[in-house]
Structures are given as C-alpha cells and as structure tokens.
Amino acid sequence: MKTLLAAYSGVVKGTGSSVLSVLQDLPSPPWPCRSKMEKHLQCISVLQWVISFLALGLSATVLLIYMFCTDCWLIAAMYTAWLIFDWNTPKQGGRRSSWVRNWTVWTYFRDYFPVRLIKTHDLLPSRNYIFGYHPHGIFCFGAFCNFGTEATSFSKKFPGIKPSLATLAGNFRFPVLRDYLMSGGICPVNKNSIDYLLTCNGTGNAVVIVVGGAAESLECAPGKNSVTLSRRKGFVRLALEKGSDLVPVYSFGENDAYQQIIFEEGSWWRLVQRKMQKIVGFAPCLFHGCSFFSAETWGIVPYCKPITTVVGEPITVPKVEEPTPDVVDQYHAMYIQSLQCLFDKYKTHFGLKESDVLEIL
Known part of the structure; x- marks a missing residue:
C-alpha cells in the first residue's frame, strides 16, 4: 500500500x-x-450434444419416475399429462424454435470441426424436397449442424426452404429429449411425419433423410467412402408419391470424426450388432474419439476433422400416386448416378485423391 x-x-x-x-x-x-x-468452449458444445443424444432421454425418464416418489410428484404428474396431450406433435411438423436454432453454442459446435455447408444449385420455394444425406457416420454431426441449426446459415443460403432433419422415431418417446430435438426442427423418420411435412405444410419444405441409417454406421471408418444405398428405395418411392424433388447430399469428413472397431460379417459381435439394430432401431458401435484434455488419449469427444456438406443438384420428380417398381428403379438409378457425380466432382477439393471412389453397398 x-x-x-x-x-x-x-x-x-x-x-x-x-x-x-x-x-x-x-x-x-x-x-x-x-x-x-x-x-x-467448442469442445464443450460438441460434448453436450453427444451426451444429450446418448443419455438425456434415459436420464430424464429416470428423473421423472423418481419425482413421482417425492414431494415433487405434482410437477411430474402435470408434465406427464402434458406429454400425453402433446404426444402426436412430432408427427405433425414438430415445434421448431428459431431462438434455439440460432444459439451461440452452435457456432462453437460448427467451429470445432469445422463444419461447412456448400450450395451448388438454387432450390425453388415453390417445391418440396427430400434430401438424401450420406454418409451416416456415428453421430451425423454434419447433418445436425447444417440442418438442425442455423450455424452454417442454411436459411440464408437457401431462402424460402425450411429443413427438417429426420431421425429415429424412438427418440421422441423420451421426455425432454423430444422437446430438445423438436426445437431444432428435427422430426421422426416415419411415414406419418414425412407425409405431413410434404403434404400438409405447404411448399418450401426439405425433409433430410439419412438414407444409410444404422446399417451404414456399422461400416463408417476414417478414410472410408461407402454408402448403404443399393437396396434403399423407400425414400425414392415416397418422393414419387408426393411429387417431391430428390436432392443428393454428401458430407466429406463425416466418417473421420471417430475411430471404430469394424467386425467382420458373420462374426459373433456383428450378429449382436445386427440383432440390436432390429430390436431398438440403432446399432451399438464400438468407437472412440479423444478426451477433453488431450487428443492423444481416448474419449467420446470427436476428433477435430473438417466436415464439408455439399448439397447437390435437385432431381425433378413427378407426382405418381402409385409408382410401379420399374419407375422407382428408374429414379433410384438416377439418384445414385447424381450422388456419384457429386462425389467425383468435389472429392479432390476436400482432401480426397482423384483415385478415390464412392462404394455403393
């Protein structure tokens, strides 16, 4: 002093x-x-999403049951009553929140990898679209960041288009998690939900479907470029029934976020994964990333690898109420060809070699 x-x-x-x-x-x-x-902050933003996806639904369910055994039972009863009343909301367009989609936390999420969105063609607000997203990866980081938030400015790049990312319907049976997902414009990947978005919600809607699903997640590994698509034709049939244009989307780097142990077909572990996939709808993958404090140690934090999502040229699809298998096969072949052209055109721009090819499984 x-x-x-x-x-x-x-x-x-x-x-x-x-x-x-x-x-x-x-x-x-x-x-x-x-x-x-x-x-x-970037690491925390990604970690909270991973933990929310893995544990929020189950934790909220356990907490709700526990509250019924405490003095807070009235709060639990009121929430349960509202949950029953609100049960069909996810199937009817959901309840998106522009405020949640524009949270600052998503910009940190974007910058961690970083995630980028590339527009190649304009989309008309007078049409509806089905985006086929490839590949699945482990957590679909690119799909969530680009279509479940405004971190990469989707609405500015595609004015008049409202994206709805479709994910496993079972996620919407969990309290709290369902509301968290709906706030980002995420909807169940089932016929009722997609029908509503493409027929009862006007035009300018883009339903994003991760076509490969859980089966594709079992094959993802760094440097591997393969998609499960050859037998996936339901989204094409749906596009024909609704007269919605098909848009191929490929995320370069999606498979690089985690290291995964891939078991051979016919092995005991692969049989367990397939069985669980049929029962619960998703495949239990054995994967690891890095830890929060060091990239050299294992953890559930994904690796900092760039993810670049390229939205391709839309394929004009006529409305056919009852498409024949031949018509479905025709547009399915057109979609595969468009996806391969998209991959070949941009692969060298985002870290791949000219000799790399896209494997269609």
Whole structure:
C-alpha cells in the first residue's frame, strides 16, 4: 500500500514513471489464452450434444419416475399429462424454435470441426424436397449442424426452404429429449411425419433423410467412402408419391470424426450388432474419439476433422400416386448416378485423391 501511495504521489508531482514501475512489478493474473478458451468452449458444445443424444432421454425418464416418489410428484404428474396431450406433435411438423436454432453454442459446435455447408444449385420455394444425406457416420454431426441449426446459415443460403432433419422415431418417446430435438426442427423418420411435412405444410419444405441409417454406421471408418444405398428405395418411392424433388447430399469428413472397431460379417459381435439394430432401431458401435484434455488419449469427444456438406443438384420428380417398381428403379438409378457425380466432382477439393471412389453397398 505504501508503494502505491508513493507512486501516486509521484504522479501528483509530475513523475508518472513510478506508477509504471509499480504496475510492472505486480504479478499478472493467470488468465487463460483466448484461443484456448474458445477451443474449450467448442469442445464443450460438441460434448453436450453427444451426451444429450446418448443419455438425456434415459436420464430424464429416470428423473421423472423418481419425482413421482417425492414431494415433487405434482410437477411430474402435470408434465406427464402434458406429454400425453402433446404426444402426436412430432408427427405433425414438430415445434421448431428459431431462438434455439440460432444459439451461440452452435457456432462453437460448427467451429470445432469445422463444419461447412456448400450450395451448388438454387432450390425453388415453390417445391418440396427430400434430401438424401450420406454418409451416416456415428453421430451425423454434419447433418445436425447444417440442418438442425442455423450455424452454417442454411436459411440464408437457401431462402424460402425450411429443413427438417429426420431421425429415429424412438427418440421422441423420451421426455425432454423430444422437446430438445423438436426445437431444432428435427422430426421422426416415419411415414406419418414425412407425409405431413410434404403434404400438409405447404411448399418450401426439405425433409433430410439419412438414407444409410444404422446399417451404414456399422461400416463408417476414417478414410472410408461407402454408402448403404443399393437396396434403399423407400425414400425414392415416397418422393414419387408426393411429387417431391430428390436432392443428393454428401458430407466429406463425416466418417473421420471417430475411430471404430469394424467386425467382420458373420462374426459373433456383428450378429449382436445386427440383432440390436432390429430390436431398438440403432446399432451399438464400438468407437472412440479423444478426451477433453488431450487428443492423444481416448474419449467420446470427436476428433477435430473438417466436415464439408455439399448439397447437390435437385432431381425433378413427378407426382405418381402409385409408382410401379420399374419407375422407382428408374429414379433410384438416377439418384445414385447424381450422388456419384457429386462425389467425383468435389472429392479432390476436400482432401480426397482423384483415385478415390464412392462404394455403393
């Protein structure tokens, strides 16, 4: 204190250099580097999404049951009553929130990898669309960031188009998780939900379907470019029935987010994965990323690998109420060809070699 008073007296007398000397002697506060803080925030934003997807639904269900056994049973009863009343909302367009889609946390999520959205053609607001998203990866980070949030400015790049990312219908049976998903414009991937969006919600709707689904997630690995598509024709039939244009979408780098143990077909572990896939709708994958504190140790945080999502040219689809198998096969072949052309055109721009090919399973 005496030193500071002496320095102050030096300023009064016109010798301010003593103040500088005192300030230089003071220990500097241990503030973290701004870049490190941003990296931690990015990591936290991704980690919260991973944990929410894995555990939020189950945790909220357990908590709701527990509340019935406490003095908070009335709150639990009121929420359960509202849940029953609101049960069909996910099938009727959901309840998206522009506020949630524009949360700052999603910009940190985007910058962690980073995730980019590339537009190749304009989309007409007077039409409806079915986006076929490839590949699935482990958590569909590119699909969520680009179509479940506004972090990559989807609405500005495609004005008049409202995206709805379709995911496993079972997720909407869990309390809290269902509301969290719906706020981002995410809907169940079932016929009722998609029918409503493409027929009862006007035009300018884009339903994003991860065509390969759980089966494709079992094959994802860094550097592997394969999609499960050869027998997936339901989305093409749906596009014909609704007269919605098909748009191929490929995310370069989606498979690089995690390392996965891929079991051979016919092995005991692969049989377990297939069985679980049929029972619960998703395949239990054995994967790892890095830890929160170090990229050298294992954890559930994905690796910082760029994910670039390219939205291709729309395929004009006529409305055919009862399409024949031949018509479905025709447009399915057109879609595969369009997806392969999209992959071949942009692969060298985003880290792949000219010799890399897209494998259609």
